[in-house]
Amino acid sequence: MPRSESVSFVINNVAYVGTGRNPAALSTNNVYGDFYALDPSKTGSGWSPVTPMPTAAGVRYGAVAFAINNKGYVCGGYGYVGSSTNSTYLSDVWEYTPSTSGGTWQKVASLPTPLSGAVAGNIGNVGLVGCGFDGTSNTNIFYQFDGTKWSTLTNTYPGQPRSGAMSFVVNNQLYVVGGTNNNVAATEVYAYNTSTGWTLKRYLRNVSNSTESYDYSAVSRSLGVGFTVNDKGYVAVGSSTLTTCYEYNPLDDTWTLKNPFLGSARNSAVGFGIGNYGYVGLGYSGTTRLSDFYRFAPNDAQE
Template sequence: MKNISLRAGRFLTLGLVLTGLGLGSCKKDDTTTVYGNWTQDASISAPRSESVSFVINNVAYVGTGRNPAALSTNNVYGDFYALDPSKTGSGWSSVTPMPAAAGVRYGAAAFAINNKGYVCGGYGYVGTSTNITYLSDVWEFDPATSTGSTVGSWRKVANSLPTPLSGAVAGSIGNVGFVGCGFDGTGNTNIFYQFDGTTWRTLTNTYPGQPRSGAMSFVVNNQLYVVGGTNNNVATTDVYAYSTTSGWALKHYLRNVSNSTESYDYSAVSRSLGVGFTVNDKGYIAVGGSTLTTCYEYNYADDTWTLKNPFNGSARNNAVAFGIGNYGYVGLGYTGATRLNDFYRFAPNDAQQ
């Protein structure tokens, strides 16, 4: 178990007043026990970064991406793998890859609705083309049907994204998927789209944050949270939550704030190219920022961030993450010029072993 003094949290005004009056507890240890147990899990066969993930019926699906940095069709992927944590020791298994017509891609966005997964846009090679391009096409994966001897089948969705997007964020609320922000081929954008399984529509409630790429997202309490990222190489430190009933709401900034009404320091949470995931009713942000291994837990009930034990693998950018049951999973990505294939399982409320 690790004891670390927390710096990302609120400073309670009442506590300061009581201390000033001599009513605070004497010689209280100012360290706080930090929880979260990271254990290495099964690895995927081919190292890669900028992949996508989605979860259907407690089975995770991971695919696409690239390795190494030098681009060619041989180094960009369209294959997919599945992990069923309920099958102890089963590891990752191959499922039907994206079809030849879909080409290969990285930097795509993905979500799951109606027991199907959707891979949207990205940057890659279409069909047999040798010219890499920004993509707007959308492909649907159905794990309930099979293609030959492999699990699952793909079909191209008739309606593409309204604009090409790479490095976007995505998530689903109920039976509606959302994709937004990212790079559209000319610059960063802050447009968001929603998809009901058939049709894409631009959100009528415009995302109020700056254009950005490299942001992170998770869904808790039926709200999609968009966290951090960069715009023109400058960190964006706002956090917005989207509700289908009330639109966008600004949450606490990822910076040091002190004024007449509140005081908190969440600057350590700020990053880009990290991962976001959900376990039960909490959101999590981890890795990213080139050298970060830190992990933070978000509580929507009081809009606070709490430090968890650090990620136990190598620091990395452009990893993937997902939550199943009581665990989160983080893996793949790159550190320096090295692409990675390892995964780690995260138990948020356990002590590090």
């Protein structure tokens, strides 16, 4: 079903994709809580429906998700709680446990504050959620989840508040890329690990000085997707008109242009990596919500 602002997480090389909205006009009928699994090892399309989020969870879009301990977590967003017809910013968190019968959901500890348009990822068995819009303004606060409870990250994120950013995890480091704050593009990139906290990486700008010269301004974007394949990070689509895809190498802090996304330019898609491939799909182009998905092979020759 066409949709945008959905979530995805990966458990044991199976991707789970769900929630979202279609079309632009909001109602409980066009905001979703259903979920589908993609197993690339299966023949055919590989997609199959799994247990939707329960009635108590309502329906939502603009949430974020991550996976730890072989469970998926859907956090926050904007939507309708339970049977309510009044939309609101959400802080609740729902845990998904996969099974051959479709899986089960249960509510766990909520985020300390509502968040929509945030970023998320995991380092080991700890989930991280931060930035986004809290119902009043953009924020730069990050929270960590140990499978039971949430706590504010003691290493304060040094970047400006933002929403619509992208994230990926490479070698136990969470990278936060792009986004906007008050319609101004955020061009700094920060990486977080549990040992050293946050580290500033090269800016997404045209930089030329006495020590280095590079132009990564084309990487900067909002409402794109971030994903990981093997030991590289990727950002693709976003900013309404972009189909470009860039590869990040953490060994030398460089970005390389890769083959473009084959579908139409779009915002608020989902992206994830499984094995040696990335997958990007859904989202919106203009007022049209999309349902198509594409597989990305990072090692294919540059066209």
